[in-house]
Amino acid sequence: MSKFIVRGGKRLTGSVKVSGAKNSVLPIIAASLLGEEGVSIITDAPPLDDVMTINKVLESLGAEVTYQNEVITVDATNLTSCEAPYEWVTKMRASFLVMGPLLTRMGYTKISLPGGCAIGTRPIDQHLKGFEAMGAEISLGHGYIEARSNGKLRGAKIYLDVASVGATENIMMAAVLAEGTTILENAAKEPEIVDLANYLNGMGAKVRGAGTGVIRIEGVEKLHGVQHAVIPDRIEAGTYMAAAAITGGDVYVEGAISDHLGPVISKMEEMGVKIVPDENGVRVIADGPLKAVDIKTLPYPGFPTDMQSQMMALLLKSQGTSVVTETVFENRFMHVDEFNLMNAEIKVEGRSSIITGGAKLTGAKVTATDLRAGAALILAGLIADGTTEVGGVHHIDRGYVHLAEKLNGLGADIYRVSVEEPKREAKSTESAVTETETARFKVQPTLA
C-alpha cells in the first residue's frame, strides 16, 4: 500500500503533457478482440493499472498482447476462451466491455457480473437490452452472465433508456459483425465513443454517426488489425487545468483538446480563470480571485461527472456559495467528508452539494474513495496549510499516469511513500507511514 504526501502552498507554473485517454484505450483494447486477421497496434496507450488489467483479460482469452513504450500490440487471431472471470471484472468494471466483441465473434460468452462500486450501483441492463434485441439469449446465475447467439447476431433498432457510455460501446462492438444494420438511438456522444468508432472503422467496420445521438452500424463479415493512436485524456487534462487554477498558477496543458473540454473551460472562465486554447493544448492562467459557480453533471456534451470532484476542490477556493449537482451517478459525493476533514465547508443535500468557499484548508489524513476523488484530494492538498496524506492510492493509479511526477514538474511538492498495514494488536495511533520510499518519484511504475 502507498500514500501520497502533499505539502501545500506551491504555485504551479510550466507545461504538462496529457497522456492517452483511459476511457478510450480500454474499449479500444476490448475491440481488438474483433480482429480475426492481422495485429492491432495501439499507440499513446497510457501505462495505467486499468490498462494492465484489460491486457490480462485479453491474454486470459487467448489473445497475444505486448506492451512497451505506450504501444500495445494485440494479436487476437486465435482466441481460446470466451470467459472473463470474477477476478478481472471486479478489479475493473470496463472488463465487461469484452462481452460485445466475444458474443458477436464467438457466439458465446460468460462474464462475471460487474456489480456496483463506490460511485453507484452501475447496472448493465442497457447493454443486455441491446444484445437481446440483436437476438442473443441472456442468462444470469451464480454471479455470471452468459450470452449466446443462435448463429450471427442480427442488426436491430435499439433505443437506450439512458445514454450510457459503456452500453453504447458494447452494443457498437457487437453490431459490427452482426447481420444487417443496427441503429442505436439515444447513444452516448462522448469523444471516446468517436475514438472507438474510428478504431472499428479502421478495422474494416462500417460505423456512422458516432458523436451524435444516433449511430448506424452496418455489419461486415470480418475485421482485421489496424494501427490507431488513442486521443488525449480530457479528464486528466481537466485535472491539470484545475491544479493550475487552484494554485493561482500559469500552466500550459499540452495535448488538451479544447473542443472536448467545453463545459470545463466554460465553468473555469465563469469562475474568473483565463483559458487560452490553441491547436496543441490549453493555457490556464489564474491571477485573480475565483467566483463561486453552480455545476450540474450531465452526459457529454454536458459537464463530465469525472471532473465533478476536481471542480469541487477548485470551488473550495472561491468566494461565495456554489451548488454542485450530480445527475449521472447516485453516490458520487464520498469525497465531501474527506474535504471536510481538511476544514472545508460542504453540505450534501440529496443529489447536490453546497460549498461555502473561502475556508482556509488544513492538511489532514484523507482517503481516496474513487479515482477522481483521489485526484481532487490532491488538488485540495496543493493549497492546504501543512501536509496532506492521501490514502487509497490504488484508485488514483487506475487513471493517472505519473500524477506526482507531472505535478512536481510544475513545482508541486508531492511524493509517494509505502505504508505498512496497521497491525491489529498495535496500540499506537501514530502514522503508519514509513519513509522508506521518500525519493522524489524517480522510479517509473513497472509495466507488465
Ligand SMILES: CC(=O)N[C@H]1[C@@H](OP(=O)(O)OP(=O)(O)OC[C@H]2O[C@@H](n3ccc(=O)[nH]c3=O)[C@H](O)[C@@H]2O)O[C@H](CO)[C@@H](O)[C@@H]1O
Ligand atoms: C471506462 C469508462 O469509460 N468509464 C466511464 C463511463 O462509465 P460507464 O460506461 O460505466 O458509465 P455509463 O455511461 O454507462 O453510466 C451512466 C449512468 O447510466 C446508468 N446505466 C448505465 C448502463 C446501464 O446499462 N444502465 C444504467 O442505468 C449508470 O448507472 C449511470 O448512472 O462513463 C461514465 C459516465 O460518463 C464515466 O464516469 C466513466 O469514467
Ligand SMILES: C=C(OP(=O)(O)O)C(=O)O
Ligand atoms: C468512474 C471512472 O472510471 P470507471 O468507469 O472505469 O470506474 C472514472 O474514470 O472516473
